[in-house]
Amino acid sequence: MAERQEFFNRRLHSLLGVVPIGIFLIQHLVVNHFAVYGEGSFNKAAGFMEDLPFRLVLETVVIYLPILFHAILGVYIAIWIPKNNVGHYSFLRNWLFYIQRFTGIITLIFIAWHVWQTRVQVALGNVDVNYQLMQDILSSTGMFWFYMIGVISTTFHFANGLWGFSVTWGITQSPKSQKILTYVTLVVFLAISYIGVRTLIQFAYGV
């Protein structure tokens, strides 16, 4: 089986991007959207998530380990392997292939920083996760734009990743189904980007 390791790893990489990471991403953006309905609303929702039983186990199994695996193999896939050629072969899918790898790296940098600010700092006892913390972080213009780029990069990587997932698992075989899925994933990208960006604006500007 040893020589099948790559097949298994790449399939696992593809699966983890959607289940559980993609599902977690949508849940995370939706729960954060409570901020739009007011500070109390957000703190209640975040508090509920924080008080889930077995939280550390859930976080480790559903979030940390899958993201770690996806990220480590992803850096290899994004940086080491491709010889990008969008200059000579500027087809839509080739551009999306390139942007998928580019946003993967941006997303990794963003997530690392985000985990540092909202998880490591909490574990060190420096801050508490609540509306106030996010307001403090995002009131700086630099941080606001860093989060904007990070969130949009993440939502793009997820939405376009859904398209790749469907081909990798052989769900969309015909050119027609692949084309329609391109439009569907575009809608997914716009929809979840809206949810994320709306929340960031709320934290930063209170509107």
Added chain:
Amino acid sequence: MAEDKTVTFIITRQDSPDGTPYEETFNIPYRKNMNVISGLMEIQKNPVNANGEQTTPVHWEMNCLEEVCGACSMVINGTARQSCATLIDELEQPIRLAPMSTFPIVRDLIVDREQMFDALKQVKAWIPIDGTHDLGPGPRMPEKKRQWAYELSKCMTCGVCLEACPNVNDKSDFIGPAALSQARLFNAHPTGEMNKSERLEGLMEDGGITGCGNAQNCVQVCPKGIPLTTSIAAMNRATNIQAFKNFFGSDNAH
């Protein structure tokens, strides 16, 4: 004056497999309806570069001259294609010719495409019918299936899809689109189907199907119009199912 018209070629040359690449410019007289190969033949007749210096003729490969053999693939103005089917009138000048950099270079525009034949061996792209006695006629093939399978059989191993693929290079052992489509072709054949798991397992080996990153350049550049990305998705589905059959067990895992 039409008689004075010239065509300029800037050719990336290399004298030996481990030589250093260099560029050489040639001006050749224009003729009506020229293709890239007729330009190369002109250089061969009179190997004098744009500076008026005598040089060695440029080496390239060709055979059928009608886009069915796949021998004359090269990178023309940045894009890999068949030089026999590329007309001078349709190109921007100067015309830049380079060997397909995905493959080891033998000399000038000649590359060694052996890795494509190794890939066909990895996926067992043939139908084993030899035996000690007459096995009789095989099962019949549905006409509808024959029609799409015929499209896959047009592959001429020209290497253009591998050259255009961002994931086929010396840092990756990805098998490339051509062999993936051939595995699908032979698995579609009613006799070939009897050994389909052997081909799928070839695709599941390291450097098999998983190197595909879905940039889909292959299907855009294929000179034969083979639906390569459809084949890749089909083989993705088939290898996944085979992997589940292998792991959980199945009476249909042959």
